[in-house]
Amino acid sequence: MKEFFIVAISIIIFIVIFQVSKASEYLSILKGEETSRKQTNKLSASLLFGFLILGLIGVWYCNHLYYPKTLFPQGSASVEGETIDKMMMVTIIITGIVFFITQIVLFWFSYRYQEKEKRTAFYYPHNSTLELIWTTVPAITLTILVVFGLRFWFKITGDPPKDAIVVEITGHQFGWDIRYPGKDNVFGKKNFKLYNNPSGNTLAVDFEDPASHDDIRSSEMHLPVGVPVKLVIHSQDVIHNVGLAHFRMKMDAVPGIPTTLWFTPKYTTAEMKERTGNPNFVYEISCDQMCGKGHFSMRGVIVVESDIKYKTWLSLQSPEYKTIFKNITADSTAAQADTIKTPLAKAN
Amino acid sequence: MSSIATSTDIHIQHGHEAHSGQHHHETFLTKYIFSQDHKMIAKQYLVTGIVWAFIGGLFSVIFRLQLGFPEQTFPILESFLGKWAPGGRLDPEFYYALVTMHGTILIFFVLTAGLSGTFANLLIPLQIGARDMASPFLNMLSYWIFFLASVVMVSSLFVQTGPASGGWTVYPPLSALGDAMDGSKIGMDLWLISMALFIISQLMAGLNYVTTILNLRTKGMSMTRLPLTIWALLFTAILGILSFPVLLSAAILLLFDRNLGTSFFLSDIVVAGKILPNEGGSAILYQHLFWFLGHPEVYIIILPSMGIVSEVLSVNSRKPIFGYLAMVGSLFVICILSLLVWAHHMFVTGLNPFLGGIFVLLTLLIAVPSAIKVFNWLTTLWRGNIRFTPAMLFAIGFVSMFISGGLTGIFLGNASLDIHLHDTYFNIAHFHIVMGVSAFFGMFAGVYHWFPKFFGRHMNHPMAFIHFWVTLIGAYLIFWPMHYEGFAGMPRRYYDYSSWESFKMFNGLNEFISVVAIIVFLAQLLFVLNFFYSMYRGRREKTTNPWHATTLEWTTPINPGHGNWPGEIPEVHRWPYDYSKDGREYIPQTEPIGPNESHH
Numbered sequence: 001m002k003e004f005f006i007v008a009i010s011i012i013i014f015i016v017i018f019q020v021s022k023a024s025e026y027l028s029i030l031k032g033e034e035t036s037r038k039q040t041n042k043l044s045a046s047l048l049f050g051f052l053i054l055g056l057i058g059v060w061y062c063n064h065l066y067y068p069k070t071l072f073p074q075g076s077a078s079v080e081g082e083t084i085d086k087m088m089m090v091t092i093i094i095t096g097i098v099f100f101i102t103q104i105v106l107f108w109f110s111y112r113y114q115e116k117e118k119r120t121a122f123y124y125p126h127n128s129t130l131e132l133i134w135t136t137v138p139a140i141t142l143t144i145l146v147v148f149g150l151r152f153w154f155k156i157t158g159d160p161p162k163d164a165i166v167v168e169i170t171g172h173q174f175g176w177d178i179r180y181p182g183k184d185n186v187f188g189k190k191n192f193k194l195y196n197n198p199s200g201n202t203l204a205v206d207f208e209d210p211a212s213h214d215d216i217r218s219s220e221m222h223l224p225v226g227v228p229v230k231l232v233i234h235s236q237d238v239i240h241n242v243g244l245a246h247f248r249m250k251m252d253a254v255p256g257i258p259t260t261l262w263f264t265p266k267y268t269t270a271e272m273k274e275r276t277g278n279p280n281f282v283y284e285i286s287c288d289q290m291c292g293k294g295h296f297s298m299r300g301v302i303v304v305e306s307d308i309k310y311k312t313w314l315s316l317q318s319p320e321y322k323t324i325f326k327n328i329t330a331d332s333t334a335a336q337a338d339t340i341k342t343p344l345a346k347a348n
Numbered sequence: 349m350s351s352i353a354t355s356t357d358i359h360i361q362h363g364h365e366a367h368s369g370q371h372h373h374e375t376f377l378t379k380y381i382f383s384q385d386h387k388m389i390a391k392q393y394l395v396t397g398i399v400w401a402f403i404g405g406l407f408s409v410i411f412r413l414q415l416g417f418p419e420q421t422f423p424i425l426e427s428f429l430g431k432w433a434p435g436g437r438l439d440p441e442f443y444y445a446l447v448t449m450h451g452t453i454l455i456f457f458v459l460t461a462g463l464s465g466t467f468a469n470l471l472i473p474l475q476i477g478a479r480d481m482a483s484p485f486l487n488m489l490s491y492w493i494f495f496l497a498s499v500v501m502v503s504s505l506f507v508q509t510g511p512a513s514g515g516w517t518v519y520p521p522l523s524a525l526g527d528a529m530d531g532s533k534i535g536m537d538l539w540l541i542s543m544a545l546f547i548i549s550q551l552m553a554g555l556n557y558v559t560t561i562l563n564l565r566t567k568g569m570s571m572t573r574l575p576l577t578i579w580a581l582l583f584t585a586i587l588g589i590l591s592f593p594v595l596l597s598a599a600i601l602l603l604f605d606r607n608l609g610t611s612f613f614l615s616d617i618v619v620a621g622k623i624l625p626n627e628g629g630s631a632i633l634y635q636h637l638f639w640f641l642g643h644p645e646v647y648i649i650i651l652p653s654m655g656i657v658s659e660v661l662s663v664n665s666r667k668p669i670f671g672y673l674a675m676v677g678s679l680f681v682i683c684i685l686s687l688l689v690w691a692h693h694m695f696v697t698g699l700n701p702f703l704g705g706i707f708v709l710l711t712l713l714i715a716v717p718s719a720i721k722v723f724n725w726l727t728t729l730w731r732g733n734i735r736f737t738p739a740m741l742f743a744i745g746f747v748s749m750f751i752s753g754g755l756t757g758i759f760l761g762n763a764s765l766d767i768h769l770h771d772t773y774f775n776i777a778h779f780h781i782v783m784g785v786s787a788f789f790g791m792f793a794g795v796y797h798w799f800p801k802f803f804g805r806h807m808n809h810p811m812a813f814i815h816f817w818v819t820l821i822g823a824y825l826i827f828w829p830m831h832y833e834g835f836a837g838m839p840r841r842y843y844d845y846s847s848w849e850s851f852k853m854f855n856g857l858n859e860f861i862s863v864v865a866i867i868v869f870l871a872q873l874l875f876v877l878n879f880f881y882s883m884y885r886g887r888r889e890k891t892t893n894p895w896h897a898t899t900l901e902w903t904t905p906i907n908p909g910h911g912n913w914p915g916e917i918p919e920v921h922r923w924p925y926d927y928s929k930d931g932r933e934y935i936p937q938t939e940p941i942g943p944n945e946s947h948h
Contacts, residue, residue, distance in 0.1 A: 003424060010870060017874060018881075021811035025887065037735075040809070044736035047817065048744065055824065066832035069853055084768055088835075091765060095755040102722060102751045109729040110744055113665070114736070121666040121928035122731035130727070131674050131720065138719040142712045142758070149712075149762035150705050156764060157701035173528065173619070192616040195623050204618065237619040238522040239631055241696065241771065245837025245850060248768045252697045254631050255521055256615030259698035284850045288771045288839045290515040292522060292529045293441045296842035 038115070045114035052107035056100075071245060074275050077283070077304075078263040081248030083152045090148070094141060160262035164228035167221060169285075170203060171233075171240030171253040174294035176285055177203055180216040182319060188212020192236070200324045204236070207321055217320040221285070221302040223265050224310035230262040240298065243288035246272070252289055265304045272304075382492075384484035385910045389491050390469035391802060394795070396498065397462020398876060404453035409869050411446045414438045416862025418844045418855070432510070440843045441530050444513040447841060448531065449505070451516030452539070456546055457501070459649040459787045461494050464588075467652055467794050468557045468581045470802065474901035475575050477566025477918060479911045482559040486552050493549035497542045504538035512539035515841060517642065520613040520634050524605045527620040537606065540599045547596045550588050557585035566900070568920035572676075573937065575899050575924040576669060579676050580655025583683040587644045587651070590687060595641035598634055605629070632697055639690035646783045647686040650750075651679065653790020654721065657743045660793045661725055663897045664740035665732030666933065668925035671724045678717035685714045695763045696770050704763050711761035718754050722747065733928070737895070738812035739797035745820045746789035752824075753782025756831065771841075774834020777827045785823045792816075792875070800894050804907040805886035811878045815871055822868035826861050833857065898936050899924045 028036035067073070072089075076082045113121075168179040168187055181187045188209045195204040205212050223229050233242055235253035242261070243250050251261040273281045285300030305313070383389060413422060414437070421436035432442035469487065473480055481487045504511040513531025514523040518539065526533040561574075561582045574582075604610040605626075613634045614626035662669040669675060691699060691707040725747050734740065756778040759765045769775060792815075799807050838851045845851040845858070893902040900920070904912050918938040926935040930946055 003422070014870070014874070014877075017811065017814060018877065021808050021814070021878075024810045025808055029887075040813070041736050044741060044813070045734070048736075048741075051820070058824070059828070062829055062832070066829060066857070070832055070835035071837060072835065081768075084764055087762070087764055088759070088768070091759055091762065095758055099751065099755055102726065103748060105726050106729070106744065106747055106751070109726060109732075110734060110736075113729060113732045113734050115733050119733055120931070121733040123668065123927070123929045124670060124727070124731065125668040125925065126671045126673070131671050131724075134723040135716060135720055139716050142715055145758065145762060146709055146712050149764050150708055152764040153705060153708065153762075154701060156767065157704070192618055193623055195618040195621075197621050237617055238525070238528050239519055243771075243837065243839060245768070250696045250767050250770055254698060255617050256627075257630065257632065257698060278849075280849055282849055284848060286837070286839050286848070286850070290444070290519070290522065290841045292514075293444065295444070296440070296844055297847065299848065 049111040078247035084248045160230045161228045164230045168232045172236040174298040176300035178218045178221045182214030186211040213321040216317040224307040225268045228264045233259045241289035243286040268304045386469045393465030400457040407446045407450040412862040412865045416859040445510045478564035490549045490552035497545035500542035504535045509533040511535040547592045554585040554588040566917045573923045576658040577655035580651045584651045591641040591644040598637035639693045643690040644686045649787045653787045656790045656794040657746045660739045660743040664735045667732040670727040678720045681717040695766045739793045741816045742789045742793035749786040772834035773830040777830035800889040807882040815875045818871035825864045
């Protein structure tokens with residue numbers, strides 16, 4: 001019923017606008033097209049000026065409402081993200097200045113130079129000095145932005161510090177798998193042909209590789225605060241993207257081409273709960289590259305905690321090798337044993 | 349050179365005589381359907397573009413319902429869409445199909461074909477002083493192949509597994525594997541075939557535009573006497589010719605990967621529990637091929653609007669465009685640079701950081717010619733005598749939108765900031781404002797300005813003013829707040845944000861945006877109504893030159909026949925921007941330079 005009502009009202013408004021517009025066109029012909037055109041011209045000029053004023057108030061109001069909801073007031077949760085925030089602020093200020101000047105000039109000129117009978121327009125086809133000024137000023141400003149932007153870019157995309165811990169994250173439709181390299185700090189090799197769902201080897205790890213035997217698999221990423229972490233990013237099917245808004249980090253997960261990113265978490269999850277005043281706060285991993293029907297639900301969670309808590313958590317996890325082979329021996333029907341052995345044998 | 353000119357003259361005269369002789373024998377089919385008259389082809393492109401814009405806009409309204417009211421059901425949707433909206437709520441798969449089709453339709457079918465197709469066809473012969481395009485037949489063919497592409501795209505809406513749904517960029521492996529998504533089944537093949545046809549049509553059109561502009565200019569119409577619309581359309585056509593073939597190759601390779609078992613873009617994939625045999629391909633290769641067109645494409649969309657706006661601003665300020673040569677030069681620089689910046693869409697794909705650095709530099713360089721254009725437009729208004737026709741209002745709106753959207757490009761082009769903003773609502777706000785809304789404003793300015801030339805009538809101005817104000821205010825209300833969502837990292841292409849602790853606080857804002865989007869969509873229907881009503885019943889044009897403009901199209905009769913000028917094509921003696929010179933309101937291009945006239 002409500003929908004019907006809305007549709008009916010819209011149609012009536014439509015008809016009214018249409019009829020009034022037609023009538024006012026006839027009216028303008030009766031009044032003399034030239035006089036009514038001049039009246040409309042004045043009105044348009046005033047409306048443009050009004051739009052400028054209301055627009056400026058609107059910009060302020062929107063900022064007032066939504067700036068607190070952006071991530072800038074709570075600050076970056078990673079050390080590297082702070083440089084991004086700094087760069088962001090510099091860019092906001094520079095573009096903001098240009099924005100206000102040009103918009104004000106645009107609408108002010110429109111209002112100020114509206115058609116007047118007494119005035120004739122000023123024939124002003126070019127001025128080389130002026131044009132040179134507004135070529136060089138933007139060029140210099142942009143050079144400054146490029147220089148600073150690239151300094152941060154190379155720093156962020158450069159090699160991580162030597163003491164960085166390494167964590168592997170693998171995307172698939174629609175979820176994330178996390179793997180830790182275990183005590184030897186080396187990941188076991190992977191080969192997508194070893195993928196085996198019934199046995200649980202969905203990460204396609206090559207268990208013939210001894211390095212895989214202490215690797216830990218988890219559905220949740222735990223990280224120690226203040227320690228640089230390097231993520232090695234894989235995808236099993238389509239392109240995904242590890243989006244870490246709070247850490248200001250983002251990197252595609254591409255099938256067949258592993259990528260990396262690194263950052264240093266600055267606050268634990270508990271600290272962030274306090275900083276944001278939100279008791280439900282969690283660091284979320286969002287998939288930021290369209291990956292299929294469930295794209296919007298491809299959510300991961302990162303728990304940042306103190307070094308001790310992190311180490312305790314890690315020591316409580318049992319390696320994937322053990323869980324998988326325990327499963328197989330527990331209900332070791334011949335068929336199931338085959339399913340895992342056959343692809344292994346093939347790969348070798 | 350002289351021999352070429354002569355043969356052209358012969359061709360023209362022959363063509364003209366043939367047509368004036370035939371004029372009364374034209375059948376419905378040759379006049380309205382398989383017409384070779386550039387003006388009729390322009391109308392065909394425009395009407396097809398309007399139909400497509402309606403479909404694409406309607407799709408956005410439907411998916412905005414889901415985004416704005418994720419908890420609510422709309423039984424009316426189920427009655428129209430059936431299994432795509434079970435229980436009155438969009439199915440995620442269909443939501444993504446709508447998003448994909450919205451992008452594809454508006455970028456390619458409306459703002460490429462609808463915009464350049466319309467104005468290149470209408471304005472090139474009329475403004476350079478030619479009887480028709482260099483090859484009227486090729487011109488007709490380009491429209492009908494575009495139409496065929498449209499038919500294939502529409503048909504993909506009706507296949508059982510739905511149309512393509514992997515986003516308008518259709519990145520493989522998602523788009524290559526039917527197992528990854530329903531939209532990647534037959535709908536995707538149709539999408540690729542439609543795009544291939546579309547590209548062929550655009551190449552035919554582009555070659556024709558370039559040839560016509562270079563060869564068929566009337567006597568005295570040197571390149572520096574061309575109106576800026578023609579310069580813009582020339583660079584648009586050149587860009588299209590250089591970049592569209594690369595997309596064609598990507599589309600063909602993707603068709604091979606999908607149907608012939610090749611591995612251009614596929615490697616190491618397990619999808620839906622199946623281990624695929626493909627090895628050695630690169631999914632990133634596709635992105636390079638795609639964006640090699642994809643980035644010039646945004647300039648293919650915006651350049652014609654820039655040209656139209658330059659013309660409209662100058663005519664209605666009663667002033668010459670400021671810095672004509674700088675305007676042409678900046679178009680040229682934009683054209684070159686736009687071919688060299690494609691990888692800025694790929695900063696977070698694992699691109700080599702050094703290569704990324706080069707692309708940052710080239711990308712931000714493009715801001716310089718863009719800034720020159722904005723400052724020159726502003727100076728054109730300075731000390732003018734401005735008439736606010738509907739076209740002029742949209743031209744001013746264009747400049748405002750182009751500033752707002754252009755400045756946010758400086759964020760996204762700077763790789764370190766792009767890490768945070770990539771694929772968020774900030775990005776959506778940026779490209780909708782700078783490419784979508786701006787290009788539409790240029791298109792509206794063009795339609796309102798040249799409507800008398802199209803149909804010998806005027807559109808209803810009061811309705812046009814309402815259309816303008818609702819669209820301008822609405823567009824800002826929709827897209828301005830999205831920047832804040834982007835600053836919060838809110839990802840694009842999400843069906844529902846309710847389960848995300850980090851993004852659900854924007855649900856109220858999303859609802860507001862959806863309501864405004866519906867209102868703005870309704871305002872566009874007002875434009876459509878005005879357009880078709882005025883075509884038949886609008887105020888009749890009484891003079892040949894309603895806006896007191898200098899360019900050649902206003903020297904033709906009110907309703908020019910095939911061949912445009914009943915007599916000789918007029919000769920051109922001056923540039924097109926002599927407004928308010930030496931105390932005269934305007935001096936047409938056809939008037940010889942007077943003995944006492946000042947030089948500019």
